[in-house]
Structures are given as structure tokens and as C-alpha cells.
Amino acid sequence: NPSASPSISRNHISVSVNEKFFLLHTVNMASSDSSQPSNAATSVATEEPTNLNLTRLIDYLANSLKKTLGGVHTYTIYALSTKLIPKESLTLPEISNADSNTNKSNLFERQLLLLVKEKIPSNDKEVFVSGVEIYEYHDFDRDLLNIYISKVDTTGYRPCSSTPTKNLLTAYMKFYLEETNVNRQLLLKRKTIKFNIFARPHPQYLFHLSEKNPTKRVLNDSELLKWWKNVLQQTFLHNTIYIVNGEAENRENLFWQYGYPYSDAEEAIKVIPRFEDDAKSRWLDTARESSLTVKNFWELISIGGEFAGGKQAGFFWVEVALDDNQGLANQDIETIPIIDQSFNMGIKKELEKEVGGVVVSSHTYVQALGELFTQEFHSEETAIESTSYWCRYFTGLQDKINPDNLVIKFTVNNSTITHND
Numbered sequence: 001n002p003s004a005s006p007s008i009s010r011n012h013i014s015v016s017v018n019e020k021f022f023l024l025h026t027v028n029m030a031s032s033d034s035s036q037p038s039n040a041a042t043s044v045a046t047e048e049p050t051n052l053n054l055t056r057l058i059d060y061l062a063n064s065l066k067k068t069l070g071g072v073h074t075y076t077i078y079a080l081s082t083k084l085i086p087k088e089s090l091t092l093p094e095i096s097n098a099d100s101n102t103n104k105s106n107l108f109e110r111q112l113l114l115l116v117k118e119k120i121p122s123n124d125k126e127v128f129v130s131g132v133e134i135y136e137y138h139d140f141d142r143d144l145l146n147i148y149i150s151k152v153d154t155t156g157y158r159p160c161s162s163t164p165t166k167n168l169l170t171a172y173m174k175f176y177l178e179e180t181n182v183n184r185q186l187l188l189k190r191k192t193i194k195f196n197i198f199a200r201p202h203p204q205y206l207f208h209l210s211e212k213n214p215t216k217r218v219l220n221d222s223e224l225l226k227w228w229k230n231v232l233q234q235t236f237l238h239n240t241i242y243i244v245n246g247e248a249e250n251r252e253n254l255f256w257q258y259g260y261p262y263s264d265a266e267e268a269i270k271v272i273p274r275f276e277d278d279a280k281s282r283w284l285d286t287a288r289e290s291s292l293t294v295k296n297f298w299e300l301i302s303i304g305g306e307f308a309g310g311k312q313a314g315f316f317w318v319e320v321a322l323d324d325n326q327g328l329a330n331q332d333i334e335t336i337p338i339i340d341q342s343f344n345m346g347i348k349k350e351l352e353k354e355v356g357g358v359v360v361s362s363h364t365y366v367q368a369l370g371e372l373f374t375q376e377f378h379s380e381e382t383a384i385e386s387t388s389y390w391c392r393y394f395t396g397l398q399d400k401i402n403p404d405n406l407v408i409k410f411t412v413n414n415s416t417i418t419h420n421d
Contacts, residue, residue: 057175058356061114062408064171070417071162074119076126076409078394079357082365084108084348090137090146090273092288106140108348109276111365112355113372114172116164117387120157125384126391128377129158130165131206132172133369135276138351143191145176148275153206155377156216166227170235177320189347193320198279199228200313204377212378221312228316229256236318260298261317268297279313357406358397368397 052059058079065075087109112134117126131153137146154163176193201224203211210216219227262271268287271294274280280301287297352359360368371393375386398406 055354056356057172057354058408060175061168061171062410064174065164065167066410066412067414068167068171068417069162069164069412070414071412072415073162073164073412074409075164075412076117076407077357078113078115078117078391078407079355080113080115080365080368080394080397081355081357081359082109082111082362083352083359084110084138085362087137090275091271092267092269108138108140108351110136110138110351110355111276111362112136113365113369114168115372115390116168117391118158118164120380120384126387127157127380127383128155128207128387128390129163130154130168131372132165132168133206134172137273137275138189140189140347143189145190145193146196146273146275147173147176147193148196148278150275150277151205153204153210154216155207155210155383156213157377157380157383166231166234169231173235173318177322191322193322195316195318195320196273196275197228197316197318198313199224199316200279206372207375207377207383208373209376209378210383213380213383225312225314228314232316232318236320260294260315261319262294264293264295266294268292268294272297280315356408358394360397364397368393 052063054060054063058077061077062075065077085108087105087107089105089107093105114132114134115128116130118129119126131151132149133151135148135150137148139146149169152165152169154165173195176190201219201221203218211218262268269284269292272280272284272287274284283297283301283304286292286300290296292300372390375390377383377386394407
């Protein structure tokens with residue numbers, strides 16, 4: 001259905017096909033190309049962005065969409081993120097007799113909501129077309145960034161072939177992989193980036209009642225897994241597939257590995273991370289109580305809960321080592337005294353400027369998300385009204401904070417690119 005839009009899902013992938021369970025795990029990937037992806041005080045800004053700051057996520061996304069989307073569109077990007085929130089370890093740490101102060105984790109969580117609205121040519125009204133919610137875990141003890149893509153959704157009010165969802169996700173992931181876009185201080189604390197995706201079909205995740213929109217196409221199990229594979233292959237170059245207790249649709253595709261990035265014998269709760277809003281959480285509780293191995297853990301998931309009865313879902317892992325890709329030799333890292341053993345407040349400030357848009361407390365972020373969830377998107381008229389309402393709400397947040405360039409509005413005009421999906 002070329003006039004429909006996909007509704008997409010969340011993070012890591014456990015896949016059950018015809019009641020046979022397998023996992024998808026992608027490793028050691030490099031960015032597939034160097035395509036890089038305004039200024040608005042309110043949601044009705046008309047100025048085109050001119051001096052984009054590509055070390056800031058929202059600018060990078062606008063620049064990327066302008067280059068990679070086909071057709072003629074007018075988009076506005078909204079970015080809402082939290083200040084860095086101290087978190088406990090994502091896995092159960094090893095027991096240590098060392099002083100508890102030395103074991104304090106320098107792990108910080110950032111929640112991020114990205115929304116894209118588009119002007120409808122027939123009436124000049126604007127409506128949300130795509131949305132993504134993401135959790136980032138910045139681990140400065142391990143120089144690791146764990147990214148959990150929690151929710152992806154569309155409203156269905158633009159044709160599937162022209163929604164920016166896939167390109168938005170690709171641009172988001174590439175933002176962290178290109179050295180020219182990232183502050184050098186932050187590069188030194190991101191030697192490894194892990195992307196985690198759980199893909200499970202659901203009629204709606206972010207846009208309430210959008211499932212009742214007859215033009216919205218909700219992807220089924222196999223379509224959703226194929227969609228995520230295409231997104232990852234569009235973003236990264238090299239990976240392989242392992243298959244565990246199941247048949248793959250194409251065993252000769254060397255791009256994928258079916259399996260998981262942990263040893264079978266390891267204790268599950270010590271190596272498998274637990275994220276917010278994570279489908280694995282209750283199973284990790286069981287693993288903690290029962291001291292399950294990694295192998296036993298995935299066997300348990302494959303027969304229970306969301307994965308039983310022939311349902312399909314999937315966990316995707318992508319791991320990227322940035323040392324070589326970013327040209328940071330070991331001696332460079334050793335001779336730049338930017339980070340000491342305690343958390344560097346300068347790095348925290350740099351991180352909180354990295355996204356753009358509005359940065360708020362965790363409490364305010366939850367309120368803003370709740371305001372979005374109470375809106376209705378079952379018809380074009382209500383979707384336009386709901387979009388307008390939430391944009392005014394966002395404007396109220398930015399009025400309190402009052403930085404510049406919180407919303408970026410831009411036009412895509414690429415008649416030579418005819419299909420992005």
C-alpha cells in the first residue's frame with residue numbers, strides 16, 4: 001500500500017518464526033557513508049536554517065534529511081531531552097570488597113524524544129508524521145555509549161514512501177559515528193557504541209489512536225523485521241548473522257549473524273543490560289532469582305510472554321568500536337588529560353548541549369511525554385489539532401528556558417530521489 005505509513009517498534013530483537021526462536025546480532029560495523037545531515041523561536045518559524053552546527057544532533061538531522069529524502073516537503077524537527085540522570089549499572093556488577101566510593105558508577109542516562117511534523121500541501125496545515133523515543137546510557141568508566149531505541153511510530157498522514165522515519169533513524173545513528181560531528185572531548189569517552197533495538201509489531205507507540213487512521217499501515221511481524229534490517233543495512237556496512245534454533249530466510253546473507261553477543265555459559269544478569277521500558281526486564285528478574293546462564297535465559301524468553309504462540313519479535317545489537325574509525329591513536333588518548341577518575345562536569349555540560357532543542361528535568365520530560373500520549377491521531381483533523389496543541393506546549397517549555405534555535409524548520413526539494421523506503 002504505497003499510501004500508508006508503517007508503525008514501528010522498540011529495541012533489542014528476539015525473533016520467533018513459526019515458533020522457532022532466533023536472535024539477530026550485528027557486530028563491528030562501520031558507517032556506510034559520510035552523508036551529513038532554523039532558526040525558530042516557535043513552532044511557526046518560517047526561516048530556513050542557514051548556519052547549521054553539525055556537532056548538534058538536531059542540526060545534523062535536518063541537514064541529513066534535506067540530502068537524503070526525495071520529493072518536496074516542509075518539515076519541522078522537535079527534540080526534547082533530559083538532563084543527564086545518574087544511573088546504577090545496567091548489569092549486575094561483580095561483588096567487590098573495595099571501598100564503596102571507588103565503585104560508584106559514572107553512568108548517566110539521557111532520554112530523548114524526536115518528533116517530525118510536515119506541512120500538508122493541500123491545506124498548509126501541519127501534522128506529526130514520525131516520532132522516536134530513545135534512551136542513551138553514557139558510561140564514562142568504560143568509555144561506552146549504550147543506545148536503546150525504545151519506540152518508533154508514525155501517524156499515517158503521509159504516504160509510506162515519503163515519511164522520514166527510516167532516514168531519521170539512520171541519521172541519528174550516523175551522528176555518533178562521524179568524527180567531524182562530535183566534540184573531541186566526547187569522542188574520547190565513546191570508544192565503543194552499542195545500538196540496541198527491540199522490534200515488535202504494535203498498532204501505535206507514540207501517537208494515541210493513530211491505529212484507527214485507515215491510511216496508516218501497521219507492519220506485521222516479518223515486515224517489521226525486514227524494515228529494521230533495511231534501516232541497519234542503510235546505516236552500517238559490515239556484519240554477519242548467527243542463527244540459533246531456527247531457520248533464517250537467507251542463510252547465505254553474510255551481512256548478518258544470528259545469535260547474541262554473549263557467551264552461553266555467562267550468568268545472564270552480569271552481561272545482558274537492562275534498559276528502561278525494556279521487554280527483557282521481567283525475564284532478567286527471573287534470571288537473577290534463578291542464576292540463569294545466557295543460554296538458559298534466551299531459551300526461557302523464546303517460549304514465554306510476548307514471544308510465545310508463534311509470535312515474531314527481534315532483538316538487534318550493533319556494536320561499533322570507534323578508536324580506529326575516528327583516527328584516535330592510543331597515544332592521543334593518553335596525552336589529552338581531559339577526564340580524571342571522577343566525573344568531569346565539563347563533559348556533562350558538553351553532553352547536555354549536544355542534542356539541541358529543549359533540555360529538561362526527568363520529571364518535566366515525563367509530563368511532556370504524557371501530554372503527547374493524551375492527544376488523539378485517529379483522523380487528520382484531530383491529528384492536526386493534536387500536533388498544534390503539543391507544539392504550543394513545547395513552545396511553553398522553550399519560553400521558560402529561552403535558548404536559541406530550539407526548533408528547526410526546513411524544506412526538502414529533491415525531485416531526483418523518488419523513493420526512500
